[in-house]
Amino acid sequence: MCRLNCSAFRMANPVDLSTKTAITPRRDEDFPEWYQQVIRAAELAEPSDVRGCMVIRPWGYGIWENVQRQLDSMFRATGHRNAYFPLFIPLSYFAKEAEHVEGFAKECAVVTHTRLEVDAAGKMKPASPLTEPLVIRPTSETIIGASYAKWVQSYRDLPLLINQWANVVRWEMRPRLFLRTTEFLWQEGHTVHETEGEARAEAKLILDLYERFVRDHLAVPVFSGEKSESERFPGAVQTLSIEAMVQDRRAIQAGTSHFLGQNFARASGIQFQNRAGQQEFAWTTSWGVSARLVGTLLMAHGDDDGLVLPPRIAPTQIVILPVATKEESRPRIMEACDNLALQLRGKYFADLPLEVEVDRRDLGGGVKNWEWIKKGVPVRIEIGPRDLEKNSLVVSRRDQPVKTKGSMSIQEFVAVAPEILNSIQQNLLERAREFREVNTRKIDSKDEFYDFFTPKNSAKPEIHGGFAFAHWNGSREIEEQIKNDLKVTIRVIPLGDSEPGRCIFTGEPSARRVIWAKAY
RNA sequence: CGGGGCGUAGCUUAGCUUGGUAGAGCGCGUGGUUUGGGACCACGAGGUCGGAGGUUCAAAUCCUCUCGCCCCGACCA
Known part of the structure; x- marks a missing residue:
């Protein structure tokens, strides 16, 4: 709400331009509202008449184009090539990987008709139903898999390293510009490998590439690691992600890379003759970043006067x-x-x-x-x-x-x-x-953990919390419990060095600290 | 999809309780005065008050339905 525009207020208190901020409210007053106002003031985007969708204006699109240009050259440099696959996925393709279907079914947009007719009341209505409905891609594993099944015959065809820049649709309950829209722009890489080791290495390679990109171009530091089972991509064996902290101290997933094992190869029939002359299912990965990066950037660097762009990503420097x-x-x-x-x-x-x-x-x-x-x-x-x-x-x-x-x-x-x-x-x-750094801490007791993530003012929560590095017993139940109590989740399980300790919730042994935070 | 709130000009809104068919600030246009700064003055354009029905001589205001949006929950890049 903009009090400064209220006429009565204005007459009584002339606006003091020396302290007035270009954006109302300030970040500390109402962060989500501040975020929306910056998007408007900076002319990044605006909501569309289609619920959940947005119009990306030239300034916002210019940022995305820079993301594309710079990431694309990094993909090329690591041997990946761009291609384009259809927007529509036959329902039958989609049904092949059970977990995957289950994960996305609720948010699929489905095309069922091919034509419009004018009805008796003069209104347009869909006519001519399709024999097989088409799903608008929420992600492209299945339809790309269908092509890969044809392209991959021999170990000599591998690795297959392809990326596509595309839009996808995931029907959202509560959209937020750039962070969560029904239609969004992204990049999805889909690769096929001869061995498990190579595929795992690919997933990690891309994770590191994302981390570098976000750090060096967006000037946003991230923590990276593996997702817990409950946050894993539907159908993946392992999901890796990079997590940034924005100025309300919440975490935002800025990029993901999945090792898919042979799950999708099995579902799509991606087989090859290996060096021993036997038929074998291939090992695949997929990975992506979306225009959510624009929102991440905004929340990481923006101030009370609006957007603050790192020079490497600014459309105009x-x-x-x-x-x-x-x-x-x-x-x-x-x-x-x-x-x-x-x-x-x-x-x-x-x-x-x-x-x-x-x-x-x-x-x-x-x-x-x-x-x-x-x-x-x-x-x-x-x-x-x-x-x-x-x-x-x-x-x-x-x-x-x-x-x-x-x-x-x-x-x-x-x-x-x-x-x-x-x-x-x-x-x-x-x-x-x-x-x-200021908002990240090691936490070694349950009380401190709950205290850290509980706002002082429950009616109108102030900006609080941050990242907590704490030991955890690895159980899904504890994760669930914490999520219910505090809306805090495990953002990432860091890879690499272990630090044995005891789970702060159960006292059970823990191999390493994991990163907890409230998330977007 | 559950619980709460709100829809009046491009934006923010007054008016609604106690019906008499709209008022402001910002923005916009024109003219002028200014100019190291979100300037000032004058004039002006812009609203069938989300939509449909009802009550009434008369509805932004009362009633019913409907659509949309926002917040809180379940889901999520």
């Missing part, structure tokens, strides 16, 4: 704002801005030319400036008549307070622009790391 206050100086200032943009576009950051935009719209300077703040552009440059006289400009960084500005010569800025972007990139990652 530097925006140049001409301060053309007097008509006569306007042409010279515009020229200087264009000239600067041209020079900057010849420079590189992270192996790509700088993305620079000159905002020449005829708008009030303040309005323009705030728009770009809300959109999270990493660097804002102002050039006015006085700067031009000194051949200088004014620089603002989005990772610093709005009022913080620096002046430097145009020439110098051109030289150091990539360094500034790099510094912002590093700074955001560092900040996110510190935040996560």
Whole structure:
């Protein structure tokens, strides 16, 4: 709710612009509402008339395109190739893997008719039922498996490493923009291997790739590991995931990679003749990240003035704002801005030319400036008549307070622009790391655990909790219990080094600490 | 799908209890004054009050039904 817009309030209390934030409410007032307001203010997306779906606007889509471009080159570099499989899955394909069906059945959209007719009342109604209904893919294991069954004959055909960029549909009860929508954009890799070891290695390779991508490009640190049985992908033998912490201290799954064993190979008939000349079911993996990453990014870095974008993912990295206050100086200032943009576009950051935009719209300077703040552009440059006289400009960084500005010569800025972007990139990652560190702790008693995850104010819960590293006896019952009591779940069981201890709930032996948190 | 709340201009909303067919702020348009800053003044456009039925001389306001949205739960990238 925006109190500042209330007329009575306004008359009694003129808005103090020195403390007003661009986004209302602030994060500490109402985090979910803040999230929605940032999406609107930054023009990332808006809800569509179709429940659960969203319109992704150019600024939001630009971020996704950068995710695509950068991830795609990482996939290519590891030998994966893109392909495209149909949106529609025959119902019969879908029914092949029992667990898988059970996992997705409740959220499937099903196409049953092929034509519309006008009925007696003049309304359009579906006609001509299909003999076999088509499921709109909630994920593509089954339909891709059908192709793979044909393509894979021999161990010489393996490994088969394919990715597709696609939309999928999972009918959602409670949608949230970017985080959980009925239709969403993602990437799904599907690979086939000769041996169990190779397939397991592939799943891990991609997990590490995701971790690197999210850290280096989105500036979000993650914990990675294996999912507990209850959180496993339907039909998978092992599900790996990366988990980020966002600013309300909740966890968000930012990417998953599954080792599917031979389950899907068996269901789809993916067999090959092995080196010994025998028929064998292949070993498969699947893995994906979705446009949820955009929401993750927002919640990880955004502040009370809107979005804050890491330079590596920002559609525009530097925006140049001409301060053309007097008509006569306007042409010279515009020229200087264009000239600067041209020079900057010849420079590189992270192996790509700088993305620079000159905002020449005829708008009030303040309005323009705030728009770009809300959109999270990493660097804002102002050039006015006085700067031009000194051949200088004014620089603002989005990772610093709005009022913080620096002046430097145009020439110098051109030289150091990539360094500034790099510094912002590093700074955001560092900040996110510190935040996560402060809100992560080892917990060794049940009482402390419950205390950690219980808000002080139960009526209107404040931001609380975080990540807890605690010992667990490995039982599903305890997980269930904790989930019921606190809405806290095991996010991930870290891979690698063990640290024997005792389950804090039962006192039973535990091989390692697992990571607990409230999750999106 | 269960429990709670809400639908009035692009956004935020006043009015509803005690019926008399709409008012504001922001945003938008035009003109002007401004300009290192989310500026100011004037004028202006924009709403059949979610939809359908009913009560009434008269409905945003009362009644019934319906649709949609939000929050809380079960499910989830």
